Amino acid sequence: MDLIDSFGRVVRDLRISVTDRCNFRCTYCMPEEGMTWIDRSEVLTYEEIERVARICVERFSVDGIRLTGGEPTVRAHLPILIRKLAALRMPNGSKPDIALTTNGSTLRNVAQELRDAGLDRINVSLDSLQRDRFLALTRRDELDNVLQGINEAQAAGFSPVKVNAVVERGANDDEILDLARYARDNNLEMRFIEFMPLDASNEWERNKVVTQDEIVNTIAAEFPLTPVDQRGAAPAQRWAYNDGKGTVGVIPSVSHPFCADCDRVRLTSDGQFRTCLFATDEFDIRALLRNGGTDDDIAELIRNAVGAKWAGHQIN
Ligand code: SAM
Ligand code: SF4
Numbered sequence: 001m002d003l004i005d006s007f008g009r010v011v012r013d014l015r016i017s018v019t020d021r022c023n024f025r026c027t028y029c030m031p032e033e034g035m036t037w038i039d040r041s042e043v044l045t046y047e048e049i050e051r052v053a054r055i056c057v058e059r060f061s062v063d064g065i066r067l068t069g070g071e072p073t074v075r076a077h078l079p080i081l082i083r084k085l086a087a088l089r090m091p092n093g094s095k096p097d098i099a100l101t102t103n104g105s106t107l108r109n110v111a112q113e114l115r116d117a118g119l120d121r122i123n124v125s126l127d128s129l130q131r132d133r134f135l136a137l138t139r140r141d142e143l144d145n146v147l148q149g150i151n152e153a154q155a156a157g158f159s160p161v162k163v164n165a166v167v168e169r170g171a172n173d174d175e176i177l178d179l180a181r182y183a184r185d186n187n188l189e190m191r192f193i194e195f196m197p198l199d200a201s202n203e204w205e206r207n208k209v210v211t212q213d214e215i216v217n218t219i220a221a222e223f224p225l226t227p228v229d230q231r232g233a234a235p236a237q238r239w240a241y242n243d244g245k246g247t248v249g250v251i252p253s254v255s256h257p258f259c260a261d262c263d264r265v266r267l268t269s270d271g272q273f274r275t276c277l278f279a280t281d282e283f284d285i286r287a288l289l290r291n292g293g294t295d296d297d298i299a300e301l302i303r304n305a306v307g308a309k310w311a312g313h314q315i316n
Contacts, residue, residue, distance in 0.1 A: 001059060001060060001061075002060060002061060003056075003060040003062070003265075003302065003303065003306050004306070005275070005306050005307060006307055006308075007260075009260075009261070009262060009263060010263060011056075011060065011062060011263055011264070011265050011306055012061075012062055012063050012064055012263040012264075013062065013063075013064040013065075013066065013263050013264040013265070014053060014056050014057075014062050014064070014065050014066070014264070014265055014266075014267065015065075015066045015068055015264055015265070015266045015267070016049060016052075016053065016065060016066070016067050016068070016266075016267045017068055017069055017070060017072075017266070017267065017268050017269045018049070018067055018068075018069060018070070018072045018075045018078065018081065018269060019043065019069050019070040019071070019072065019074060019075040019269050020037055020038050020043075020069065020070045020268075020269045020270075021037050021069070021070045021071065021074050021075075022069060022070045022071040022074065022103070023071055023074050023103075023105060023140065024071065024103050024105065024138040024139065024140050024142070025138065025139040025140070026103075026127075026137060026138050026139070026166075027136075027137055027138075027139070027171075027203060028137075028166055028168060028195060028198070028203060028204075029198065032139055038269060038270045042270045042271075042286070043269050043270055043271075044267075044269065044270070044271045044286060044289070046077075046080055046081045046084060048271065048286070048289045048290075049081060049267070050081070050084040050085065050088075051289065051295075051298070052267055052271075052273075052285055052289070052298065053065055053085055053088060053267075054088055055295055055298050055299050055302065056265075056302065057088040057089070057090055057096050058088070058089070058090070058091065059295075059299050060299075060302070061090050061091060061092070062090075062096060063090060063094070063096050063097060064096060064097045064099065065085055065096050065097070065098050065099070066098075066099040066100070066101060067081070067082070067098075067099070067100045067101070068100075068101045069101075069269070070269065071102065071103050071105070072100060072101070072102060073100075073102050073103075073105070073106045073107070073110060074106075078110070078114070079110075079113050079114055079116070079117035080117075082098060082100075082114060082117040082118055082119050083117045083118055085098050085118070086098050086117065086118025086119070087118075097120050097121065098118060098119050098120050098121070099119070099120060099121040099122065099123065100114065100119055100121070100122050100123070101123045101125070101164070102122065102123070102124055102125070102149075103124070103125050103138070103142075103146065104124040104125065104126065104145070104146035104149040104150060104153075105140070105142045105145050105146060105149065106145075106149070107122075107124065107146070107148075107149025107150070107152055107153055108145060108148040108149045108151075108152045109152075111149065111152040111153045111155070111156040111158070112152070112155075112156040114156070115156040115157050115158065119158075121158065121162070122153050122158045122161055122162070123161075123162040123163070123164050123191070124146065124149065124150050124153065124161060124162070124163050124164070125163075125164045125165070125166075126146055126147075126150070126163050126164070126165060126179070127165045127166055127167075127171075127172050127175075128143070128165075128172050128175055128179075129143070129175065129178055129179065129182055130143075130175070131143045131144075133171075133172065133175075134146075137171060137172065150163065150186075150188065154186075154187070154188075160187065160188060160189040160246075161188050161189070162188070162189045162190075162191055163179070163183055163188050163189070163190050163191065164191045164192075164193055164251075165179050165190070165191070165192050165193065166193045166194075166195055167192050167193065167194065167195060167210040167215060168195045168208050168210070169195075169207065169208045169209070169210050170208065171208075173210045173214075176192065176210075176215055176218045176219060177218060177219065177222055179192075180219045180222075180223065180248055181222075181223075183246070183248070184223070184241065184245045184246060187246070189246060189247060189248070189249065190248045190249070191236050191248075191249040191250070191251060192212075192215045192248070192249070192250045192251070193250075193251045193253070194209050194210065194211065194212065194250070194251065194252050194253050194254045194255060195208055195209050195210070195254070196253050196254060196277075198277070206254075209254050209255070211252065211254070211255040212237065212250040212252035212255050212256060213255070215250050216239060216250060219239075219248060220239075223241050223242075223243070223245075224241070224242040224243075225239035225240065225241060225242065225248070226239060226240050226242055227239055227240075228240050228247060235251045235253070235258055236249030236250060236251050237249060237250050237251075237252060237256070259276075262276070265302070265305070265306065267285065268282070270286060271284065271285045271286025271287075271289060272284060272285065272286070273285045273301065273302060273305050274305075275305055275306060275308070281305075281308060283301050283302075283304065283305040284301075285298060285301060285302075288301060
């Protein structure tokens with residue numbers, strides 16, 4: 001049975017935050033100091049995560065699972081979870097696509113292990129190619145490790161490796177072309193993300209959002225582009241380089257919200273089920289998991305949560 005919300009959107013994608021912790025402090029995401037982390041006893045175990053994912057995949061034909069965070073690779077033994085998720089099967093017998101979003105800082109050590117565990121796809125966040133600026137944006141001097149991690153991910157067989165850059169006016173918008181060029185030269189698929197009001201430090205202002213149109217015009221002035229006719233539920237709008245050197249994407253959450261096509265739901269690291277990154281309602285799956293809830297109970301909670309999904313976020 002499909003999971004369909006009251007606006008007719010079919011849920012296909014489950015985003016799982018495996019930890020709220022992170023070894024970076026990106027300015028647009030976390031404050032420099034004073035983060036308080038969820039107590040470990042409240043974080044779902046891999047068995048609990050697997051159970052929720054299994055219900056989504058087996059009962060509701062969810063065909064994509066993305067692991068995120070915090071920084072997913074700071075959680076110990078991540079390949080164990082990936083192996084469990086890669087063993088799930090949808091009612092039609094196919095394997096869900098397993099993806100990971102990471103800051104890349106440890107990828108040079110774990111890329112092959114992640115691949116061997118059954119990870120299908122990887123997105124690495126990289127907002128600057130300049131060491132000082134990378135340090136200013138992430139508050140960590142890790143640029144070289146991230147670049148090496150991207151290389152190791154390619155060597156481990158991830159193809160294409162996607163690279164995500166959040167573009168913030170006055171912070172790194174002068175690097176759009178350099179990042180695009182780096183990706184073209186290294187066989188990577190670049191994704192520029194519009195800056196969203198998600199940051200804990202209240203840095204967001206509308207005039208710091210560099211819109212999709214600005215990003216695309218900047219790239220096209222140097223490397224002519226043609227839109228790729230695709231969208232569906234994929235958040236990124238894509239363009240192909242006219243010289244055949246791959247594609248580039250933009251995730252225009254602010255200027256062109258894709259809520260009408262959103263096919264995602266989220267599981268937080270402490271076991272709350274959400275239907276939108278910006279949702280204020282949470283549905284407590286952990287309580288069911290830890291108090292004897294049956295698979296039917298969990299499936300019903302998921303159906304109820306999806307039934308209450310908003311039409312769209314309220315950024316604008
Ligand atoms: N730690 C991992 C990473 O950075 O890739 C995974 C979690 S991170 C929250 C997921 C993605 O959200 C990253 O690509 C990050 O750049 C992006 N992100 C974080 N804060 C954002 C913001 N305020 N606006 C837009 N994207 C943001
Ligand atoms: Fe950590 Fe990712 Fe947030 Fe940066 S964007 S602080 S790497 S969770």
